[in-house]
Amino acid sequence: xxxxLAPNLRTLxxxxxxxxxLEEIRLRLARPLMVKHQEGFIxxxxxxxxxxxxxxxxxxxxxxxxxxxxxxxxxxxAFEDEIRSGYLTLPGGHRVGIGGxxxxxxxxLKTVKYISSLNFRMAKEIIGAADAVLPHIAAxxxxxxxxxxxxxxxxxxxxxxxxxxxxxxxxxxxxxxxVDERSEIGSCCEGIPQLDVGKQTDILDGYPKAVGIxxxxxxxxxxxxxxxxxxxxxxxxxxxxLARCGVKVFATCHGSSLAQIKAKSWAxxxxxVFEVIVILSRRxxxxxxxxxxxx
Amino acid sequence: MRVGGALLIVFSCGFIGLxxxxxxxxxxxxxxxxxxxxxxxxxxxxxxxxxxxEAFERIARQLQGPVSVFLQTVSHRLEVEPDLxxxxxxxxxxxxxxxxxxxxxxxxxxxxxxxxxxVSDADDQKKHLxxxxxxxxxxxxxxxxxxxKNARMWQYLGFCAGTLIALLLF
Numbered sequence: 456x457x458x459x460l461a462p463n464l465r466t467l468x469x470x471x472x473x474x475x476x477l478e479e480i481r482l483r484l485a486r487p488l489m490v491k492h493q494e495g496f497i498x499x500x501x502x503x504x505x506x507x508x509x510x511x512x513x514x515x516x517x518x519x520x521x522x523x524x525x526x527x528x529x530x531x532x533a534f535e536d537e538i539r540s541g542y543l544t545l546p547g548g549h550r551v552g553i554g555g556x557x558x559x560x561x562x563x564l565k566t567v568k569y570i571s572s573l574n575f576r577m578a579k580e581i582i583g584a585a586d587a588v589l590p591h592i593a594a595x596x597x598x599x600x601x602x603x604x605x606x607x608x609x610x611x612x613x614x615x616x617x618x619x620x621x622x623x624x625x626x627x628x629x630x631x632x633x634v635d636e637r638s639e640i641g642s643c644c645e646g647i648p649q650l651d652v653g654k655q656t657d658i659l660d661g662y663p664k665a666v667g668i669x670x671x672x673x674x675x676x677x678x679x680x681x682x683x684x685x686x687x688x689x690x691x692x693x694x695x696x697l698a699r700c701g702v703k704v705f706a707t708c709h710g711s712s713l714a715q716i717k718a719k720s721w722a723x724x725x726x727x728v729f730e731v732i733v734i735l736s737r738r739x740x741x742x743x744x745x746x747x748x749x750x
Numbered sequence: 751m752r753v754g755g756a757l758l759i760v761f762s763c764g765f766i767g768l769x770x771x772x773x774x775x776x777x778x779x780x781x782x783x784x785x786x787x788x789x790x791x792x793x794x795x796x797x798x799x800x801x802x803x804e805a806f807e808r809i810a811r812q813l814q815g816p817v818s819v820f821l822q823t824v825s826h827r828l829e830v831e832p833d834l835x836x837x838x839x840x841x842x843x844x845x846x847x848x849x850x851x852x853x854x855x856x857x858x859x860x861x862x863x864x865x866x867x868x869v870s871d872a873d874d875q876k877k878h879l880x881x882x883x884x885x886x887x888x889x890x891x892x893x894x895x896x897x898x899k900n901a902r903m904w905q906y907l908g909f910c911a912g913t914l915i916a917l918l919l920f
């Protein structure tokens with residue numbers, strides 16, 4: 456991920472040699488450089504060492520501009536849509552969140568100028584994350600999988616688990632289509648998934664969920680459709696369409712328990728589609744499987 | 751011996767005259783090639799949203815001569831030095847055109863354009879490309895007028911001057 460930073464910042468972080476894997480790098484114009492590792496956020500000084508905010512290295516306009524040039528390959532216009540949606544996906548699946556001043560046209564975001572914040576987030580891929588749950592969601596001797604909903608609060612590894620389920624199920628021989636509305640499952644960069652989602656997986660990258668599911672069913676003949684972050688009332692219609700066509704679905708949603716999900720209005724119809732619910736937490740670290748429920 | 755020397759002088763001067771005359775037609779061709787490049791780049795940016803290194807490579811394959819070398823140079827620089835700012839890579843390319851005798855005014859227009867290339871959205875890039883197109887069209891008309899005025903003169907002038915020198919010497 457360091458290679459996408461302005462040379463000055465790259466040298467600073469590499470020289471600092473913190474010995475910890477960085478999860479995030481936050482550049483904020485005229486404010487101290489901040490990184491996140493397993494133990495939390497820290498500020499870095501001019502030689503890349505942890506310090507108090509006041510002693511930190513203050514990010515310059517040139518740092519931001521050079522970094523933007525590198526991540527956009529000197530071609531801002533080629534990433535207009537991504538910039539409007541607030542982030543870019545880089546080779547390797549890393550993501551950069553972008554903040555600045557909005558330029559509006561007819562009340563809609565046209566572009567962003569005066570970039571003041573860049574938030575680099577390291578892609579996390581855990582091969583084998585789904586090993587423990589796979590026996591619950593796939594009956595291989597019958598060549599069958601069950602529609603599965605992964606439920607957890609933010610930051611507990613929902614998408615990581617979903618990605619590995621996708622990879623393993625696709626590699627078992629199922630035709631899988633990922634409707635990757637936010638490019639978080641496959642982290643596609645120029646059409647190529649940067650994270651392993653299996654050998655028999657088609658990705659509809661950036662499609663709105665309803666449009667993507669409809670296209671998948673009509674055009675790609677999936678046995679399984681995978682999508683992230685359901686929770687909109689309209690999602691129930693799309694999920695029902697899948698059930699009607701005999702297509703299984705793997706999805707995630709925010710929540711901490713089945714009871715909490717059931718209490719939400721959107722869930723009444725949506726939950727009917729799912730046969731297995733996986734509840735995750737961070738109790739023993741991200742990706743802790745609390746329970747696997749057959750419904 | 752004298753006749754041989756005289757002929758050598760006449761043909762040498764004539765050859766120099768032809769080279770100067772050709773430089774006028776080359777200038778016209780190169781500016782026209784730049785106009786074609788502008789047109790193609792507008793398509794790559796406006797419709798395909800192709801990134802600049804890729805667009806330069808693609809367009810370079812379809813053009814010939816110094817403009818193609820110019821684009822290959824910029825594209826190669828960006829490829830081998832991903833940290834290089836577009837403006838710096840662009841300057842390396844402009845040096846190629848300078849060596850090929852493009853007018854100073856055209857080089858200055860290109861350098862100005864390089865400062866804004868790739869740093870804004872497609873609509874804005876199109877405006878800059880349009881401005882460059884207008885400037886290049888003006889330069890093309892000027893170069894054609896100079897070509898019409900001077901090329902034939904240099905073709906004759908070289909041989910005439912060579913003949914005059916030969917007569918004076920021998």
